[in-house]
Amino acid sequence: MLPITENALRGCFVNCTKGEAKRLAVPRDLAERPWPDLDFLGWRDPASRERAYLVAESGGELVGVALRVAPQANAVRRSMCSLCLTTHPGAGVSLMTARKSPQSASSVGTYICTDLACSLYLRGKKQTEPGGRLHESLTLAEKVDRTTANLAGFLHRVRE
Incomplete structure (x- = not known):
């Protein structure tokens, strides 16, 4: 993945309003990210553990989605990420849901590595x-x- 600027990040979200995109917590370490090893950029909101964000290249453009992380029970079994197929014990995989649009009540979800580090696990x-x-x-x-x-x-x- 190519490095992304903060302005490009804020402008690519498809399921939140421009105001929400302007207020979201962008990682402060964008310049230090291991861009050649990333297939997508994912991060958790440090101020709100139930929020996460994912940005990927899709169809020649950046597409960002705001995610909600479902609360987890104390799981003792292993779970598998639906993206990278890495298995994790306990809370290593979370159900993350995304609204379909800023005005939509509909959402879709999938199980993703809780730390959104799929690319690094693969490598x-x-x-x-x-x-x-x-x-x-x-x-x-x-x-x-x-x-x-x-x-x-x-x-x-x-x-x-």
């Missing part, structure tokens, strides 16, 4: 507990393609 730059990444015979490029296809499917459901 082995961030580790889960042992057994978090299942052994696959796919190449890294194939895993990245699968993850971006899963993400594109989610973004398509948000935008339809």
Whole structure:
């Protein structure tokens, strides 16, 4: 993924108003992000743990979605991210929902790594507990393609 500026981030959200996009908490470390290793930019709002944001390139443009993170019970079992297929123990995967538009009461959801670090898990730059990444015979490029296809499917459901 190419580096993104704060202005570009704020202008790409499809499911919140311009005022909401102007007020959202943008990461302060944009310049230090590992851009070559990212398939999308995702972050949690430090002021509100039930808010998260995801920005990806889709159809030649940036698409951002504001997400709500569902509260979690104390889970002792493992869960799998629907995007990157990494398994995590306990609260490592969260149900995240996105409104379809700023005025819509409809939303869509999917299970995503709670820290939104799917790209780093795929590349082995961030580790889960042992057994978090299942052994696959796919190449890294194939895993990245699968993850971006899963993400594109989610973004398509948000935008339809």
